[in-house]
Amino acid sequence: MRLRLLATAELLLISPAALFMSATVIRRLQPLQYGLAQSAEQLVMWYAGRIWTLWVFLLGLPLIALVTGCATLLYGWNHDLALSHTVRQSLGLIRTHLATLFIAATTLAAAGILAIVALHMLAN
Helix, strand or coil, rough: CCCHHHHHHHHHHHHHHHHHHHHHHHHCCCCCCCCHHHHHHHHHHHHCHHHHHHHHHHHHHHHHHHHHHHHHHHHHHHHCHHHHHHHHCHHHHHHHHHHHHHHHHHHHHHHHHHHHHHHHHCCC
16 A cells, blocks of 8 residues: 555656646647647746746656655565565566556656756756
């Protein structure tokens, strides 16, 4: 149950950054006369108009998700021999460790978001 709560928390932590990243992609793919592209443009401008959103939503929250996810995965991997044995033995038991795998996925997503934001900040 604890892992499921942590997986949900990580998803919530990376959601604002994932929404922003999705909006930047959508506004680039469609001309601005389409409603979805206009909505994406408004969302990107809302983030850009508030400096705190860039620091909190694009750096802070994904960084928290990355750190807690890595710590949880390392702790679980070192202390749950059944998990490491399961991963090596069979992919059929994924269902029993679905929350852990979800934490791994959100941790990787947080790392990707942080990498994109850091590269963008270095480019400016």
